[in-house]
Amino acid sequence: xxxxxxxxxxxxxxxxxxxxxxxxxxxxxxxxxxxxxxxxxxxxxxxxxxxxxxxxxxxxxxxxxxxxxxxxxxxxxxxxxxxxxxxxxxxxxxxxxxxxxxxxxxxxxxxxxxxxxxxxxxxxxxxxxxxxxxxxxxxxxxxxxxxxxxxxxxxxxxxxxxxxxxxxxxxxxxxxxxxxxxxxxxxxxxxxxxxxxxxxxxxxxxxxxxxxxxxxxxxxxxxxxxxxxxxxxxxxxxxxxxxxxxxxxxxxxxxxxxxxxxxxxxxxxxxxxxxxxxxxxxxxxxxxxxxxxxxxxxxxxxxxxxxxxxxxxxxxxxxxxxxxxxxxxxxxxxxxxxxxxxxxxxxxxxxxxxxxxxxxxxxxxxxxxxxxxxxxxxxxxxxxxxxxxxxxxxxxxxxxxxxxxxxxxxxxxxxxxxxxxxxxxxxxxxxxxxxxxxxxxxxxxxxxxxxxxxxxxxxxxxxxxxxxxxxxxxxxxxxxxxxxxxxxxxxxxxxxxxxxxxxxxxxxxxxxxxxxxxxxxxxxxxxxxxxxxxxxxxxxxxxxxxxxxxxxxxxxxxxxxxxxxxxxxxxxxxxxxxxxxxxxxxxxxxxxxxxxxxxxxxxxxxxxxxxxxxxxxxxxxxxxxxxxxxxxxxxxxxxxxxxxxxxxxxxxxxxxxxxxxxxxxxxxxxxxxxxxxxxxxxxxxxxxxxxxxxxxxxxxxxxxxxxxxxxxxxxxxxxxxxxxxxxxxxxxxxxxxxxxxxxxxxxxxxxxxxxxxxxxxxxxxxxxxxxxxxxxxxxxxxxxxxxxxxxxxxxxxxxxxxxxxxxxxxxxxxxxxxxxxxxxxxxxxxxxxxxxxxxxxxxxxxxxxxxxxxxxxxxxxxxxxxxxxxxxxxxxxxxxxxxxxxxxxxxxxxxxxxxxxxxxxxxxxxxxxxxxxxxxxxxxxxxxxxxxxxxxxxxxxxxxxxxxxxxxxxxxxxxxxxxxxxxxxxxxxxxxxxxxxxxx
Numbered sequence: 001x002x003x004x005x006x007x008x009x010x011x012x013x014x015x016x017x018x019x020x021x022x023x024x025x026x027x028x029x030x031x032x033x034x035x036x037x038x039x040x041x042x043x044x045x046x047x048x049x050x051x052x053x054x055x056x057x058x059x060x061x062x063x064x065x066x067x068x069x070x071x072x073x074x075x076x077x078x079x080x081x082x083x084x085x086x087x088x089x090x091x092x093x094x095x096x097x098x099x100x101x102x103x104x105x106x107x108x109x110x111x112x113x114x115x116x117x118x119x120x121x122x123x124x125x126x127x128x129x130x131x132x133x134x135x136x137x138x139x140x141x142x143x144x145x146x147x148x149x150x151x152x153x154x155x156x157x158x159x160x161x162x163x164x165x166x167x168x169x170x171x172x173x174x175x176x177x178x179x180x181x182x183x184x185x186x187x188x189x190x191x192x193x194x195x196x197x198x199x200x201x202x203x204x205x206x207x208x209x210x211x212x213x214x215x216x217x218x219x220x221x222x223x224x225x226x227x228x229x230x231x232x233x234x235x236x237x238x239x240x241x242x243x244x245x246x247x248x249x250x251x252x253x254x255x256x257x258x259x260x261x262x263x264x265x266x267x268x269x270x271x272x273x274x275x276x277x278x279x280x281x282x283x284x285x286x287x288x289x290x291x292x293x294x295x296x297x298x299x300x301x302x303x304x305x306x307x308x309x310x311x312x313x314x315x316x317x318x319x320x321x322x323x324x325x326x327x328x329x330x331x332x333x334x335x336x337x338x339x340x341x342x343x344x345x346x347x348x349x350x351x352x353x354x355x356x357x358x359x360x361x362x363x364x365x366x367x368x369x370x371x372x373x374x375x376x377x378x379x380x381x382x383x384x385x386x387x388x389x390x391x392x393x394x395x396x397x398x399x400x401x402x403x404x405x406x407x408x409x410x411x412x413x414x415x416x417x418x419x420x421x422x423x424x425x426x427x428x429x430x431x432x433x434x435x436x437x438x439x440x441x442x443x444x445x446x447x448x449x450x451x452x453x454x455x456x457x458x459x460x461x462x463x464x465x466x467x468x469x470x471x472x473x474x475x476x477x478x479x480x481x482x483x484x485x486x487x488x489x490x491x492x493x494x495x496x497x498x499x500x501x502x503x504x505x506x507x508x509x510x511x512x513x514x515x516x517x518x519x520x521x522x523x524x525x526x527x528x529x530x531x532x533x534x535x536x537x538x539x540x541x542x543x544x545x546x547x548x549x550x551x552x553x554x555x556x557x558x559x560x561x562x563x564x565x566x567x568x569x570x571x572x573x574x575x576x577x578x579x580x581x582x583x584x585x586x587x588x589x590x591x592x593x594x595x596x597x598x599x600x601x602x603x604x605x606x607x608x609x610x611x612x613x614x615x616x617x618x619x620x621x622x623x624x625x626x627x628x629x630x631x632x633x634x635x636x637x638x639x640x641x642x643x644x645x646x647x648x649x650x651x652x653x654x655x656x657x658x659x660x661x662x663x664x665x666x667x668x669x670x671x672x673x674x675x676x677x678x679x680x681x682x683x684x685x686x687x688x689x690x691x692x693x694x695x696x697x698x699x700x701x702x703x704x705x706x707x708x709x710x711x712x713x714x715x716x717x718x719x720x721x722x723x724x725x726x727x728x729x730x731x732x733x734x735x736x737x738x739x740x741x742x743x744x745x746x747x748x749x750x751x752x753x754x755x756x757x758x759x760x761x762x763x764x765x766x767x768x769x770x771x772x773x774x775x776x777x778x779x780x781x782x783x784x785x786x787x788x789x790x791x792x793x794x795x796x797x798x799x800x801x802x803x804x805x806x807x808x809x810x811x812x813x814x815x816x817x818x819x820x821x822x823x824x825x826x827x828x829x830x831x832x833x834x835x836x837x838x839x840x841x842x843x844x845x846x847x848x849x850x851x852x853x854x855x856x857x858x859x860x861x862x863x864x865x866x867x868x869x870x871x872x873x874x875x876x877x878x879x880x881x882x883x884x885x886x887x888x889x890x891x892x893x894x895x896x897x898x899x900x901x902x903x904x905x906x907x908x909x910x911x912x913x914x915x916x917x918x919x920x921x922x923x924x925x926x927x928x929x930x931x932x933x934x935x936x937x938x939x940x941x942x943x944x945x946x947x948x949x950x951x952x953x954x955x956x957x958x959x960x961x962x963x964x965x966x967x968x969x970x971x972x973x974x975x976x977x978x979x980x981x982x983x984x
Contacts, residue, residue, distance in 0.1 A: 037492075039849065040394075040436055041436075041566060041567045041827070041851055042577075042851060042852075043565075043567075043849070043851040043853045044492055044493055044494070044871075045491070045492040046414050046492065047411045047488055047492060048411060048432070048469070048471055049471070050410075051411065051481075051485055052474070052477075052481060054471060054472060054473045055471070056471050057138060057469060057470045057471075057472070058070050058435075058468070058469050058470075059071035059074060059088065059127065059129055059467065059468045059470065061127070064097070064100060064456075065100065066458070067467060068097060068459060068464075069105060069459075071127045071129070071143075071468050072090065072092050072093055072434065072464070072466055072467050072592070073091055073094070073434070073468055073592045074088050074417060074418070074433060075089055075090060075151050075433065075589065076088070076151055076152070076153040076418045076431075077418040077419065078153045078162065079155075079420045079422070079423065080155055080159045081157055081159040082423070083422060083424070084132065084134050085130060085131065085132060085133065085141075085159075086130075086131040086133045086138060086420060087128055087130060087131075087153055088470055089149060089151070089153040089164065090127045090129075090149065091592075091593055091597060092463070092592030092593055092596050092597060093461075093592045093593075093595055093596025093597065094126050094127065095124040095125070095464075096459055096461075096464070097123075097464070099457070100456040102457040104123055105125075106121040107121060107122055107124070107125045107145045108120070109147055109201040109202055110185050110187075110189075110201070111187070112171060112198070112200075112201065113187060113188045114187050114188070115184075115186065115188070116185075118201045120202060122147050124148070124597055125145035125146070125147070126147070126149040126167075126597050127143050127145055128144040128146065128164055129142070129144075130142035130143070130144070130183060131470075133429070136426060136472070137427075137472055138429065141181075141182070144175065144183065146166065146173055147166075147169065147202060148167040148169040148597055149597060150166075150167030150168070150246070151230055151281075151282075151589065152164065152229060152243065152283075153232065154232040154233060156238045158238055159177075160176060160177050161175060161177065161183075161186055162174075162183070163234070163241060165229045165230060165231070165232055165243070166189070167228055167229060167593070167597065168205045168226050168227075168228055168597075169202065169203055170191070170192045170194050170195040170198070170203060170205075170226070170227045170228075171189050171191050171192060171203075172190040172229060172241065172254070173185070173190075174186040174190065188259050190241065190254050190256075192227065192252050192261065194207030194208065194227030195207035195226060205227075207225075207226055208225035208227045208247045208612075209225070209248045209250070225247045225604050227247050227248045228245065228247045228248075228603070229244070229252070230245070230246040230280065230282070231243075231244045231281055231283040231298075231299075231326075232244075232283055233285040233296065234285060235291060235292055235293040236285075237287070237292060238291075239255070239256055239257060239292065240255070240256065240292065240293050241253075241254040241256050242254070242293070242296050244282065244283050244299075245280065246279055246281060246301075247604070247612070248264075249267050249275060249277060249278050249280060250265060250266045251265040251280065251283070251298055251309060252264050253265065265315075267280065267298070267300070268315070275646060276300065276307065277298060277300040277303060277305065277315075277317070278300055278301075278651075279303075279586075280299065281298075281300070281301050281325050282298070282325060282326050283296060283297070283298055283327075284296070284297040284329050285297075286329065286333045286351055292311075294311065295311075296308075296309045297327060299320075299326070299327055300324065301323055301324065301341075302645070304320060304321065304340075304649075305317050305318055305319050306318045306336070306338055308354045318349060320340055320347035320349075321340025321345040321347055321359070322341075323340060323342030323584060323655070324339065324340050324347070325340075325341045325376075325585055326339045326375060326377055328378070329351070330379060331379070334350070334351055335350065335357075336348075336349040336351055337349075337377050337386065339374045339375055339388065340374065341375055341391075341584060341585035341586065342370070342373075342585075343370065344370050344371075344372045344373075345359050345361055345374075346359065346360035346374065346377070346386070346399070347359055348404075358404060360399060360404045360405075361406075364490075364495070367495075369665060369666070369869055369873045370656075370665075370869055370870065371393075371870045371871050372390040372391075372392045372393045372870070373390060373393075373582070374389065375418075375585045376388070376416075376417060376418040378421045379401070379421065381421065381423065381424070381425045383401060386398075386401050387399075387421065388419075389418060389419045390409070391415045391416055391433075391588060392582055392870075392871070393409065393492075393493055394412055394413065394416065394492065395409040395410060395416070395489045395492075395493075396410045396412055396416060396428065396473075398410065407482065408482035408483060408485060409486045410482070410489070411485060411492060412471055413432030413434075413435065413469045413471055414436070415432055415433040416432045416471075417431055417433050418430070418431050421475075422475075426474065426475050426476075427472055427473065427474060428471075428472070428473040428474075428475055429471070429473075430470070431470050432468060432469050432471065433466075433468055434466035434468065435467045435468075435469065436466070437465035437466050437827060437828035438827060439826055439827055439828070440460035440461075440823055440827075440828040441525075441540060441823050441824070441825045442458065443460055443461075443822060443823035459949065460823075462569045462818075462819070462828040463569050463570065493871075494874030495870075495874055497876065498873070498874060501861065501876070501877055501879050503884065504861040504862070506884055507839055507882060508862055508863075510809060510839060510886075511809050511810065511837060511839065512759065512810075512863070513806060513810040513811070514760050514810070514811050514813060514859050514863060515761045515797070515801070515810065515812045515813070516669075516813050517763045517764065517812070518575065518685075518762075519766060519768050520571065520764075520816060520943060521768070521816060521820050521821035521822070521943075522543075522821060522831060523821075523823060523824040523830060523831055523832075524536065524562060524564070524819075524824055524826070524831055524832055525541060525830070526540060526542050526821075526822030526823060526824070527542075527543050527548055527822075528541070528551065528552065528555055528832060529544075531545075531552055531560060533845055534560045534562040535562040535563070535826065535847070536562065537823075540822075540825060542956070546896065546897060547898060547919075547922055548787060548788070548791040548896065549795075549893075549895075549896055549917075550791045550792060550794055550795030550798070550893050553795075553893075554798070554814070555832075555834065557843065557891070558836045558842065558881075559834075559845075559881045560844070561833045561835075561846050561850060561881075562845060563847050563849045563850065564815075564830065564831060564832070564833040564851065565819075565830055565831065565851045565852075566815070566817065566818045566819045566831045566851070566852055567829070567851060567852055568583070568817060568852075569591070569592070569595075569818060570595050570820050570944055571817055571820075572605065572606075572607030572608070572943075572944075573587060573591045574816075574818030576607065576652070577817075577852050578815065578852055578855075579668045579669055579685070580653075580657075580666075581868045581871045581872040582869045582871050584652060590606065591607065595944065595948065605942060605945070606650075608652075608685075608689075608716075609688065609716030609717050610689075610690060611645055611650060611652075612645065614645055614690075615688040615690070615716040616645055616648050616649065616650055617648055617686075617717050618648070618721075653667075653668075654666055654667055654668070655667070656671065657671060657717075657719075658671060658717065658719045660674045660675055661675070662675055665866060666869065669762075669856060669860070670682070670719060672860070672866050672867070673863060673865050675865075675866070676865040678758075678759035678760055679756075679759050680720075680758055680759065680761070680762070681723055681724075681725065682720045682723050683724075683725050683728040683743075683744055684713065684728055684729070684730045684731070684740070684766070685717075685720065685724075685763070685764060686716050686717040686720055687715060687724075687729075687730025688714040688715070688716040689731055689942045691714050692730075692941060699712045701729075701777060704739075704742070704743075705727040705729070706746060710727075711727060712726065712727055712729035712730070713725070713726050714726070727743050728740055728743045730764070731764065731769070731942060731943055732766075732772075733766075733767065733769060733770065733771035733786070733940045734775050736776075736777055736778050736789050736793075737765050737766070737789050737790045737793035738789055738792065738793050738908055738909065739777075740765060740793065741765070741794075744797065745797075745800055748800060748801075748804070752805060752806065757806050757810070765790055765794060765797075766943075767780070767793070768786070768787050770783040770786050770940075770955075771938065771940030773928050773932040773935060774932035776928075778904060778907070779903035779904040779905050779908075779928070780908075781931060782926065782927065782928055782958075783931070783955060783959065785898055785903075788896035788898045789908075791896055792896055792899060794814065795893025795894065797812070798836055798891045799890070799892055799893050802889075803890045807888060807890065808838050808888060810837065811837040811839075812834070812835075812837065813836075813855060813858070813859060814834040815832070815834075816831045816832060819831035820948055820952075821952055822955075833850065835855075835878060835881050837882075838886040838887055838888050839882050839883055839885075839886050840883070840887075841880075841881060841882060846880050848880045850878055853872050853875035854875045854876060854877065854878050856872040857872045857875040857876065857877045857878075858877040860872065893916070893917075894916070894917040894918065894919060895909055895916050896919055897919045897921040897922065898922050898924070900913035901921050903928060924959075925958065926958050930958070934954055935951075
């Protein structure tokens with residue numbers, strides 16, 4: 001393949017050096033300021049300091065001499081009323097750091113009544129950074145740690161104090177400027193009263209609208225959520241504070257002088273009592289001439305609306321774009337600007353009439369694809385320019401407010417979340433959430449076993465490695481410079497590289513079926529580090545060839561991808577990237593909190609179809625009675641409101657999800673397939689896992705569920721309700737992948753017989769995730785055995801297809817949703833990927849940098865369906881993997897020897913241990929009883945519902961041994977070429 005775009009050539013040349021070990025992924029120190037184009041695992045480039053004179057500052061905490069304990073996930077900026085002080089709030093994974101000698105860093109928790117430090121400490125520290133910006137460039141004055149936060153940050157109009165959302169702690173923290181100029185706790189803090197034990201330093205996180213409902217009681221408490229305080233607003237006279245309660249669907253009104261509640265306003269449709277305004281996020285306050293609130297606006301993430309609340313409680317619902325998040329009032333309060341995170345638009349609301357009077361598109365002219373994720377707004381002092389952070393584009397959009405048009409884009413760091421403009425209009429302040437994770441060969445080891453490469457006890461978990469930054473950009477930017485910066489943003493996002501690929505056009509006529517398998521959480525080195533001839537670290541391989549012979553054979557036979565990256569840090573993010581080509585701003589914001597600061601403290605797993613543990617794919621909240629026991633038909637809260645979470649909207653889903661109209665663009669990849677007239681079948685994606693934890697609904701664990709009339713998988717996506725094999729069990733670590741593949745083989749045999757194999761099959765074969773060691777079936781009670789089960793199941797799938805009449809026109813694509821659970825000497829996001837077909841080039845190592853975006857682009861090109869976001873629309877298909885000459889040699893799997901010995905049931909793989917190829921058995925250091933004992937209290941009921949970093953350490957310790965040192969960075973790695981240069 002001869003790459004004709006200079007940008008792609010430069011991109012590939014830069015990233016090819018990854019495999020040679022000569023340059024880290026981002027060409028920067030992890031957490032430090034970017035030094036030129038930095039490749040991130042979505043396939044985009046970052047040029048944070050491209051704007052002339054700009055300065056990038058990491059959010060340094062000074063807690064370690066390196067960057068390991070610096071802050072991550074900056075989410076909000078707030079400029080003081082006098083323009084002299086800038087606040088930056090973090091909200092995400094900021095926990096479990098240690099000193100260089102290995103002592104845990106903990107933080108005292110303030111008493112919510114007195115504001116004094118208590119004896120309670122926590123390993124979590126979200127931050128408020130205080131900067132002096134009088135000279136333009138930020139100068140750090142203070143850092144204030146708070147246990148839990150969530151996006152809300154607002155100044156009192158006097159400028160003497162500020163308010164901070166306590167997130168899952170269901171409180172608002174107050175800080176006041178002291179005589180020495182520093183800000184100190186101004187107690188008592190504001191307790192919002194939804195959670196129990198409110199006056200404890202860290203309260204119980206058990207509040208929320210579903211807590212006391214009949215539905216929650218019937219579900220054994222499974223629907224209860226914590227109450228999350230999100231956006232904050234203050235009246236112009238400072239007497240009233242308003243807090244959006246994201247998990248309680250209400251607005252708290254606070255007397256700031258007394259620090260007491262006036263009360264909560266629940267969102268309902270006037271006259272109907274039906275819930276609206278769900279997942280309230282941001283607050284904007286219109287103040288009257290007396291300084292009191294005349295009207296309060298609240299954005300609703302789920303219901304695509306803004307709720308206007310009058311002082312008398314009357315509510316007006318204003319429909320806006322998809323996923324409205326941040327809001328901004330203009331100077332005279334006549335217009336409310338609303339950032340619509342899913343539809344890439346700004347809604348303009350007239351505050352006098354509460355009507356939308358304009359919509360600003362943030363798309364490029366003529367480009368229909370979404371994924372820019374607008375998520376904050378700032379106006380220039382004269383109101384003539386609007387600045388909008390585009391999280392998905394790693395840029396700030398510049399909008400002329402006179403005509404509502406984008407005049408250009410400015411590059412930023414990775415995932416900008418908030419923007420503020422200096423009071424004099426001469427500086428733009430932008431915070432970004434992340435930096436590149438970099439290598440993690442020690443994978444978070446903090447014990448003596450990690451001393452070989454982690455002598456200073458770094459936390460190398462991927463969320464911990466990604467650090468936030470503050471970017472200061474001088475203004476004004478000339479028209480010519482802005483045009484150049486806009487072109488840079490276009491190049492960084494691949495807009496200049498769209499083209500047709502002759503080999504993909506050829507393959508589109510040959511390959512008409514794709515089986516797309518997304519598994520869980522492994523890095524490249526963890527699985528293929530011992531594969532000869534590729535850029536691997538053998539000492540990091542926890543599941544080497546004897547345990548994963550089929551993974552190794554897939555790579556060595558159909559093409560080794562040793563430069564492949566997963567964009568997602570963890571499952572909620574990763575599954576969205578795998579299905580929709582990006583993740584929404586809601587998912588991006590919540591996932592880091594769910595895994596870090598908030599944990600289980602209020603956040604629910606809203607990433608694979610459930611919202612607040614409810615399956616929203618059935619409008620009546622009832623599964624098909626002919627398939628599953630009928631679920632609750634409605635949800636009632638104590639106040640009598642009905643229809644909580646009405647309809648089928650999924651708060652975590654992208655725009656146009658489940659919209660199969662021909663002109664819709666976006667949603668999930670299966671939506672795109674259905675719009676193109678393709679057939680689909682689902683095996684394990686978007687399955688209601690709450691059913692597995694509910695006694696009345698839990699499908700019986702059984703090997704042949706179809707024959708026994710025992711449905712296993714309630715779908716939770718409307719497009720999949722009639723396209724799911726309900727006998728293929730979803731994520732459950734008790735259940736062998738061998739059983740899943742046998743069910744898939746049953747249906748495949750029917751498709752062969754009837755000549756009707758679906759165009760696109762989506763699958764998860766999840767036993768490479770591990771867990772439930774004390775209750776797993778068939779003796780699969782250790783990580784090694786579970787991975788071997790996964791390996792052989794995948795081998796059988798490929799065998800089944802390759803021995804069928806569909807082998808010549810089917811491609812099997814296997815990826816991990818994320819790579820959070822393993823070490824890698826190149827990058828924490830590097831993972832395994834396999835593309836298996838008769839048209840795969842055989843026996844080659846491909847060093848071309850590919851990501852999940854390239855996987856989606858490949859599937860779309862093969863099937864002739866439209867991309868689902870600008871990310872995959874701009875991505876290059878994986879052209880280096882294919883040839884025009886088919887090789888129809890069938891594949892026969894190898895049985896991992898560990899499956900042929902106790903404690904594994906001899907029935908699991910049947911006669912394969914006697915008649916097939918079998919690897920040598922591997923001695924395990926610990927048996928299933930040890931693993932069960934070590935994981936008491938771990939919740940394996942759904943992906944990553946545990947302390948992933950701690951479990952990673954346990955994996956290394958349990959497989960390699962307590963005394964096995966984590967290895968040094970691998971040196972003298974084989975060189976990479978960046979892909980061959982033959983014409984296709």
